[in-house]
Amino acid sequence: MKEKKYDLIVIGSGSGGLGIAMGMLEFGFKVLLIDKTSEKIGGECLNTGCVPSKSFINASKTIHQAQKAQEFGLEVNGKISLPKIMEYVRQRQKVIRQHENADYLRKKGLHIILGTAKFISRSSIEINEKNYRAKNIVIATGSSPRKINIKGADLISCYTNEDVFQLASLPANFIFLGAGPVSIELGQAFSRLGSRVTIIDRSSSILKKEDPFISNALQKKLEQENIDFLLNAEIEEILSSSEAVIKTSGGEKKEIPADAVFMGLGRELDFDDLNLEAAGIETDGNKIKLNRKLQTTNKNVFVSGDAAGNMKFSHAAEMHNMLLLNNFLSPVKKKLDFSHFSWVTFTDPEVATFGWSEEQLKEKEIPYERLENDFRESDRAVTANFQDGKILLFIEKKKFNSASAKVLGGSILAPGAGEIFQELVLANSAGITIKQLMDKIYPYPTAANMHKIVVRNRILKDLKPWMKKIARGFYKFGKR
Structure with a gap:
């Protein structure tokens, strides 16, 4: 042939x-x-992944914000239409599918x-x-999405990202298996639309790739939105079209309401x-x-x-x-290097992570410092009401002149974190020092000013009493 x-x-x-x-x-x-x-x-991104999920999340966020507007005296009426939301999702896909x-x-x-x-x-x-x-x-x-066999699964509707966007009605009690990004993102979205959401995972924390400083704070935010978490647990059996049995790692069993199951258990x-x-x-x-x-x-x-x-x-x-x-x-060949890789989990607030994790820094025996802060020092966070946002940075550990330290990695938990952290991604990949971040003047009030606040706090730690004394001397006796 x-x-x-x-x-x-x-x-x-x-x-x-x-x-x-x-x-x-x-x-x-x-x-x-x-x-x-x-x-x-x-591919998956356009048809069953990023595009439909982020469109669906955007719709749920719009509804959530409309409901919150009642705090300011606005009355919101009407019933959420899942078919209209799914049509919005399809329309967003249609725009991208044009090319x-x-x-x-x-x-x-x-x-x-x-x-x-x-x-x-x-x-x-x-x-x-x-x-x-x-x-x-x-x-x-x-x-493709990983699926597991569940005893009694034929009694209930089970979904993955491949078919969940075809739902015509909202499950009253929606179980999400796995506490990774897909389950966390869609779980919050369905919760905001009115489902009672329970997220189940065998591990002891959500978003296992994230630092506990970040993931624990996000979990608290989601719990405030009435999302239930059953960690160190797994689904054992579906009893009926409305009930499931959950088994904890200690062997304890618990029956919970369930009308539908979503499998967010990774990819195969x-x-x-x-x-x-x-x-x-x-x-x-x-x-x-x-x-x-x-x-x-x-x-x-x-x-x-x-x-x-x-x-x-x-x-x-x-x-x-x-x-x-x-x-x-090119004759100059390159090799794959994830040293500066970044990702975003599109919950509300978002989680944005880049560079080396603390575990990786320890494995590679790279000297580092861990800088933590919340957004309470950010005036932008005050005006937009997200003071419980978090920022975590890992910087080089320097014996002298910490201002010359480079950014090794970190995470941000905040609304729009995926946009806010882009400057840090650039600093990480381009070898920008924290002094260069300190020297930048940020428009007021912007959330990215938290970068400067965190590094300023670190640089100020190096300010010794004798340095202050010399500075006062220059000020007092220096030429005008």
Whole structure:
């Protein structure tokens, strides 16, 4: 069978696949993009992940703010319409889908084939009984939500992010399994719309990747919104269409109301359709073996996005694609480095985290200082009523001149934290010192001024009595 040849073949059209396919296309290469169906173009992010979830969260936040306006004398009437909210979600997806669909991408010059691809050699794939070859191939097949078997699950509606946005009515008692970002974000959103939400997790804290200083503060905020947390616990059985049994780590059992279950238990990888062995691609468990260039054991096959099995974020796929594009086109090769990576959990308030965690700093034996503060010193927080926001920074530990310390990592808990912390992300990646943050004049009153407050407090600790004495001397006897 005659093979059709391309410069690059990309399997998967989500954040990982679209990014590298369009990048190579812009440089004039002949690129083939493959996905199973036209509905999958745009990947999890557009279809069942970031775009619908953030649209849904925005709708719930608008309703929550309208209800809070009653504090100022405004009367809010009417009944929340979940179908109207879901239609809003679909409309937001429709806007983005205008430039993430097969017709649009073909007009841009991409070759697109729909169907299931599998490797037939180290540089060839088969799809729809035809063969295609390329110098390099990128696997960007994404991931899917992890599901578990629950006794009695057939008595109740169980959802993941793949189908929860198809709900037509609001569950009265909604159980969320897992206390990671997806469950926390959507749990708060459904709670604000009127569901009684219970979040269950086997661990002792929510958002396990976050520092307890941040995650514990967020949990308190969510509890104030009447969200229940059952930690060190797991669901054991569904008793009926309205009741479930929860078992704690100590063996205690508890019956709670339940009309629906959401599984936010992480993501799984599946490469069974690809016939990786034919391409000489080795796996380790359910992951593809990769080096730091995202290269498989077949030097001409690479992986991008969730399929790489490291950071499962859309912007991680962007990071992968920038690395691949550089390494495809430049003689100076780069390696994957998450030293300055950042992410945001879109609760209200948001959690924004970047750089090294305290655990990583200890593992790497990097000398550091931990700086903590709340937003009570921020006038912007006072006017906008989020004084219980938190900021956590890790900076270099300096024996002398702490002002020369660089920012190593940290987190912010505050409304709009994902925007507020961008300056800190830049400071971390560009090696900016805390003195440079101190020297900046922030417009008043802005929330980002907390960066300056935190580092000012640290620098002032170095101000010794003898320094104050010298300063007074200069002031008293210095020339005018």
